[in-house]
Amino acid sequence: LTINSSLALRLALFITITSFGIAYIASEAFYRQTFAAEIEQSENEIKTLFETVSPTASIAAFIEDAELAKEVLNGLSTSKKIKAVAFTSDKIKEFQNVHLVKNETPRIFIIKNPFIQGDKLAELHVYPNLAFIEEQAAIISRRVTFALYILIFVVTVTSIVIGYYLITRPLKKVGRSLHEVMPGSEQQINTPKYHSKTEIGTLVNDTNILLNRMYHQFREERRLRNEIEKLEQQFRLLFENATSPIVLIDFHGNVQLKNKAFRVLTEQVGISNKNRLGYLLGNLVELPKTMDMAVHEAIKHNEILTSEVKVKNFKDNTERWVQFILSPFASESEEVYFHITLNDISRRKKEISSLAKEADYDSLTKVLNRNGGEKLLREMIQQQKPFAVVLIDLNGFKPINDTFGHDAGDVVLVKTAELISGVIREQDQVIRWGGDEFIIILNVNNRGAIERAMKKIVKKVVRDYQFSNNQKKAHIAISAGAAVFPHNAVDLHGLIRLADEAMYESKRLKDIAPEKYLHFAQELT
Amino acid sequence: MTKLMLLIILGLNSSLIMAKADLSQIDISEIKPQEIVVVTHIDSSLETMHHKDVVNIYMGKFSATSSGIQARALDLESNDVVKARFYKQLTGLSLARVNAYWSRIKFTGRVRAPATANNIEQIKKRLVEIENAIAYVPATEVTQNMKVVYRFDNK
Numbered sequence: 177l178t179i180n181s182s183l184a185l186r187l188a189l190f191i192t193i194t195s196f197g198i199a200y201i202a203s204e205a206f207y208r209q210t211f212a213a214e215i216e217q218s219e220n221e222i223k224t225l226f227e228t229v230s231p232t233a234s235i236a237a238f239i240e241d242a243e244l245a246k247e248v249l250n251g252l253s254t255s256k257k258i259k260a261v262a263f264t265s266d267k268i269k270e271f272q273n274v275h276l277v278k279n280e281t282p283r284i285f286i287i288k289n290p291f292i293q294g295d296k297l298a299e300l301h302v303y304p305n306l307a308f309i310e311e312q313a314a315i316i317s318r319r320v321t322f323a324l325y326i327l328i329f330v331v332t333v334t335s336i337v338i339g340y341y342l343i344t345r346p347l348k349k350v351g352r353s354l355h356e357v358m359p360g361s362e363q364q365i366n367t368p369k370y371h372s373k374t375e376i377g378t379l380v381n382d383t384n385i386l387l388n389r390m391y392h393q394f395r396e397e398r399r400l401r402n403e404i405e406k407l408e409q410q411f412r413l414l415f416e417n418a419t420s421p422i423v424l425i426d427f428h429g430n431v432q433l434k435n436k437a438f439r440v441l442t443e444q445v446g447i448s449n450k451n452r453l454g455y456l457l458g459n460l461v462e463l464p465k466t467m468d469m470a471v472h473e474a475i476k477h478n479e480i481l482t483s484e485v486k487v488k489n490f491k492d493n494t495e496r497w498v499q500f501i502l503s504p505f506a507s508e509s510e511e512v513y514f515h516i517t518l519n520d521i522s523r524r525k526k527e528i529s530s531l532a533k534e535a536d537y538d539s540l541t542k543v544l545n546r547n548g549g550e551k552l553l554r555e556m557i558q559q560q561k562p563f564a565v566v567l568i569d570l571n572g573f574k575p576i577n578d579t580f581g582h583d584a585g586d587v588v589l590v591k592t593a594e595l596i597s598g599v600i601r602e603q604d605q606v607i608r609w610g611g612d613e614f615i616i617i618l619n620v621n622n623r624g625a626i627e628r629a630m631k632k633i634v635k636k637v638v639r640d641y642q643f644s645n646n647q648k649k650a651h652i653a654i655s656a657g658a659a660v661f662p663h664n665a666v667d668l669h670g671l672i673r674l675a676d677e678a679m680y681e682s683k684r685l686k687d688i689a690p691e692k693y694l695h696f697a698q699e700l701t
Numbered sequence: 702m703t704k705l706m707l708l709i710i711l712g713l714n715s716s717l718i719m720a721k722a723d724l725s726q727i728d729i730s731e732i733k734p735q736e737i738v739v740v741t742h743i744d745s746s747l748e749t750m751h752h753k754d755v756v757n758i759y760m761g762k763f764s765a766t767s768s769g770i771q772a773r774a775l776d777l778e779s780n781d782v783v784k785a786r787f788y789k790q791l792t793g794l795s796l797a798r799v800n801a802y803w804s805r806i807k808f809t810g811r812v813r814a815p816a817t818a819n820n821i822e823q824i825k826k827r828l829v830e831i832e833n834a835i836a837y838v839p840a841t842e843v844t845q846n847m848k849v850v851y852r853f854d855n856k
């Protein structure tokens with residue numbers, strides 16, 4: 177219990193110091209005043225004593241009676257406040273104890289004629305007992321001072337006791353019960369007895385109001401927190417259990433949040449380290465080059481960006497395609513985030529590609545049809561690698577159709593395609609261009625190589641056909657025309673046209689010079 | 702011998718008083734009837750008296766005037782109006798106070814109270830009998846045999 181920790185002790189100390197300070201100053205003043213008053217009182221007493229003896233003294237002086245004068249002096253001497261007295265007139269000189277005083281100034285009283293006004297008869301010299309008077313004054317002053325100290329002491333003790341019982345104790349009580357209150361609980365503090373109308377009562381009341389408000393606030397906050405928790409749980413469930421991989425990406429392109437489906441996807445393709453996902457999952461999916469601009473546009477207009485992208489596979493060769501949906505949004509703190517959803521579209525992609533394959537291949541011969549061929553040629557042109565196009569037309573095919581029927585014609589076409597496919601290199605392609613026309617794409621760029629390839633083809637393709645239901649044989653030969661990219665032409669139609677022209681030259685000579693079955697586009701040397 | 706000396710002294714004194722009397726001659730015509738005056742026998746050596754002399758003689762301090770002439774005071778019995786008025790005028794004190802004074806100093810033995818007379822007639826008789834006797838009388842009682850030696854209003 178130190179001075180700093182106890183209000184009561186502090187109050188007591190302050191009251192004590194202050195009151196004794198006041199007591200000291202007051203007592204000093206009182207002492208002085210009392211002392212002065214006592215001295216004055218003594219002077220007055222002496223004066224009064226003189227007044228008392230004055231008539232007798234007057235008579236003594238008048239009748240010049242020394243005995244009477246002596247009597248007066250005796251009377252005066254009875255007072256302890258008078259040390260010595262002298263009665264002097266023309267005829268009487270009476271002294272008492274005058275030998276005791278030295279160099280002291282007496283109080284001089286004039287003794288007048290009792291019968292004639294203004295007639296001075298004698299002088300009475302009174303020497304006050306200053307030592308005694310002062311001592312008396314000091315005693316009285318000390319008593320007054322002592323009484324003052326007693327009074328101050330009593331007042332101080334009373335103040336402390338009243339202060340303790342009236343203020344400190346109830347305050348302590350309130351403080352203790354406030355200390356025991358659990359914040360957010362419904363507990364209240366009791367008002368100390370007889371304090372319902374005092375400042376302490378008001379304090380307790382206000383504190384209770386505050387506590388009550390706090391309780392309600394706590395309850396409301398707890399309720400809200402529960403609601404938020406529930407909502408969060410629901411969101412988490414929704415997010416975690418979504419079948420599509422979903423990620424939240426910050427402005428720098430780093431993944432901040434990912435769901436279970438996303439983790440499964442990364443595991444399946446062999447990426448598990450989040451740092452290797454790259455900007456906007458750039459290490460996971462093959463983002464087209466045009467994506468950057470599209471992303472910027474999307475952010476600018478706050479639009480959703482949808483793209484079909486291929487997932488990079490680090491584990492095996494299974495192709496995975498996803499619909500890449502990127503929606504930018506700003507958080508409450510104005511930070512830009514991207515929400516990316518990856519919908520697995522691999523199966524659909526597969527279906528589409530198989531559909532495309534069907535469209536590109538000839539159902540009869542199982543080689544590329546004109547549509548697939550044109551597509552391939554365009555791709556090759558785009559790749560800017562030199563290649564040769566050889567257009568082949570079957571000679572003697574029409575009669576087979578007419579004589580042996582369409583089935584026989586089909587057999588010829590299937591067999592021809594099969595034979596060509598079997599003879600050309602892997603990097604070369606055969607296309608059924610239409611009817612009995614085929615195009616062979618050769619990855620070569622000189623005449624010799626084309627001629628060598630064609631020789632091998634002719635050796636196989638040019639042959640006789642025997643159909644089971646007929647005794648007659650059918651002969652199939654070819655007429656061919658070649659054009660080279662980019663030497664002869666740089667576009668698809670140019671190439672085909674030139675090859676076609678060259679082929680017609682061969683066709684023109686098929687009967688007269690069947691060995692000249694191959695002609696080249698004219699510009700080619 | 703003593704008588705001779707006394708005579709000489711008296712003679713000296715009277716001559717002195719005669720000289721003074723010119724200065725303080727009391728004019729009887731001015732005296733008002735109700736006024737109290739101090740008188741002596743017409744033949745007395747006393748001529749005029751000072752206030753202090755009258756006080757000293759009547760209050761028992763001296764039996765002679767300041768000029769050295771013996772004088773005997775005659776007083777009226779107590780409770781007389783004239784007596785009260787006389788003392789009041791002489792000392793400013795009431796008769797009771799004067800009586801108190803006397804009872805106070807009687808024991809000292811040094812002073813003697815004035816001789817008393819019952820009334821004015823007796824006073825008149827005594828003035829004749831006692832040499833240099835003085836008395837106070839109302840102005841109306843002053844006779845041919847008396848001379849006024851002191852009057853209060855003679856200022």
